[in-house]
Amino acid sequence: MTHLRHAWRVGLLACLTAASGWVNASGLQVAPVGLSLKASQNADGLWLSNTGDEVIHAQVRVYHWTQSGSGDQLAPSSGLVISPPMLQIAKGDQQMIRVIRVGPPPNGAGAVEDAYRLSVDELPVDPKGKPGLRFVLHYSVPIFVEPVGATSPSPQLQWKLQRDGQHAVLQVSNNGNGHAQLATLSYIDSAGHRTEVEAGLLGYVLPGSTMQWVLKPAATVFNTAGTLEVMINGQKTTQNLSLAGRSP
Numbered sequence: 001m002t003h004l005r006h007a008w009r010v011g012l013l014a015c016l017t018a019a020s021g022w023v024n025a026s027g028l029q030v031a032p033v034g035l036s037l038k039a040s041q042n043a044d045g046l047w048l049s050n051t052g053d054e055v056i057h058a059q060v061r062v063y064h065w066t067q068s069g070s071g072d073q074l075a076p077s078s079g080l081v082i083s084p085p086m087l088q089i090a091k092g093d094q095q096m097i098r099v100i101r102v103g104p105p106p107n108g109a110g111a112v113e114d115a116y117r118l119s120v121d122e123l124p125v126d127p128k129g130k131p132g133l134r135f136v137l138h139y140s141v142p143i144f145v146e147p148v149g150a151t152s153p154s155p156q157l158q159w160k161l162q163r164d165g166q167h168a169v170l171q172v173s174n175n176g177n178g179h180a181q182l183a184t185l186s187y188i189d190s191a192g193h194r195t196e197v198e199a200g201l202l203g204y205v206l207p208g209s210t211m212q213w214v215l216k217p218a219a220t221v222f223n224t225a226g227t228l229e230v231m232i233n234g235q236k237t238t239q240n241l242s243l244a245g246r247s248p
Contacts, residue, residue: 027052028089028122030139035118039105039148046141048087048120049094056089057123060097065115065142067209079103080116080143099143111147112177112207118143142204144179153178155205155232161222161241168219168243171212174205181233187217187241189226197228219243 029049037044050056064077083098099118106114122136146153156176162169174180181204185197195217205211215222228239 026056026122026135026137027054027091028056028058028120028137028139030120030141034142034144035099036144036146037099037101037105038146039107039150041101043098043100045096045098046118047094047096048089050089050091053091055091055125057125058087058089059121059123060085060087061119061121062099062143063117063119065117065206067204067206067211069210071211072204074117077116079114079145082118101145105145106147107149111150113147113150113153113179114145115179115206116143116145117141142179147177150177153207155180155207157205157232159228159239159241161243163219163243164214166219168215168217168222169212170215171210172205173210174207177207179207179233180205182230184229184231184236186229187221187226188229189221190224195221202230 027050029051031047031049035044035046048058060082062077062080062082063074064079066073066075079102081100081102083100084095087095087097089095097118097120106112118139118141120137120139120141122138124136144153154176155174155178157180158173158175160171160173162171172180172182182202183198183200185202187195187197189195197215197217202213203211222241222243225240225242228241230237230239
């Protein structure tokens, strides 16, 4: 199983092909950056494109995604099938990847959204006659399968802010039937002073899970009552929160 710091971020893996000092960047692009399959939907797709100057070789794998006290956990899964799992994309070309649900969607009383991660890895290739440091790309794409009877799965979040030495720790629990993507966090204290907590993606909280993050600003920023602004699944929301007391 694999621990992820940010579940859907792009990682750059360096592959040293020679001792030269220049860098050859990849042109692998993936769109969209996430998929949601309705309970009645058996398949969907995403596109891999090559905006670079060379042929790209890539491998696509799928993992079942859960969360525990130690963070994000990935395990090999046969719940989804990927076609094709291995591919070659010419310069300026693109390739559709089919994501096919094999088993039934989540069903029954209390059923919640199921979660997967699609791992797209560019394979390093020794470019003939072009020595140097070559970067290859890794994408981790979230895929969600909606439960039967849920027209729009949604999270129900509980928030807690705790002190850990000089740092503040944000704990978020999700009691809903859909995931929560948390991004673009700011804290506004009682005097109206705004502090950026996270400019980009903080992470996800899957249904039935609790996640926590050590926040970048010092704990003193959160000592007085204030408001946390956060984008949840692309929608801006606010939450009364501070180290002085728990959220309502």
